[in-house]
Amino acid sequence: MTAKTEMEFAVEVEVLGRVRHKNLLGLRGFYAGGDERLIVYDFMPNQSLLTHLHGHLSSNCLLDWPKRINIAIGAAEGLAYLHHExxxxxxxxxxxxxxxxxxxxxxxxxxxxxxxKLRPEGVYLLSSHEKELAYIT
Structure with a gap:
């Protein structure tokens, strides 16, 4: 297991352990032993937005415009919670x-x-370029 993979696992478990919101995927548990890393989430029977828009389900897409708008609003509410609450x-x-x-x-x-990335209190995003973030206090 690479150091990058180990770090991504640790970040994911830490973040999901901290947050609870109706529009964030729920963490049920995790396991870290030897080279194995497992994360258990809530089951999502309708898969991803990508699957419905561009994947194997796109030909019989069930996403009419009201559903698409509801999905966009839900995702935005989840992100707003992460950014502000x-x-x-x-x-x-x-x-x-x-x-x-x-x-x-x-x-x-x-x-x-x-x-x-966890943003410390009193630190604000200054700029973003290809996942490289700059902050000011």
Missing amino acids: ANPHIIHRDIKASNVLLDLEFQAKVADFGFA
Whole structure:
């Protein structure tokens, strides 16, 4: 296991252990032993937004415009929680259609926090370039 993989696992477990929101994927448990790293999440029966828009389910897409808008709002609410209400604030850094999962009712759940950054209190984002973040205090 690479140091990068180990770090992504640790970040994901730490972030998911800190947050609870209806639009964030829930952590059920994790295991770290030897070279094995496992994370157990809530089951998302409708897979990802990417699957419905561009994947094997796209030909019979069930996402009409009201559902798409609801998914966008849900994902935005999850991100707003991370940015403004989580303590410390969290920057996701990898939001994309494959990281927006859909539950049974097609409610958005933001997932994959392996690249997330915790933002210390009193520190604000100055600029962002290809996942390299600059901060000011």
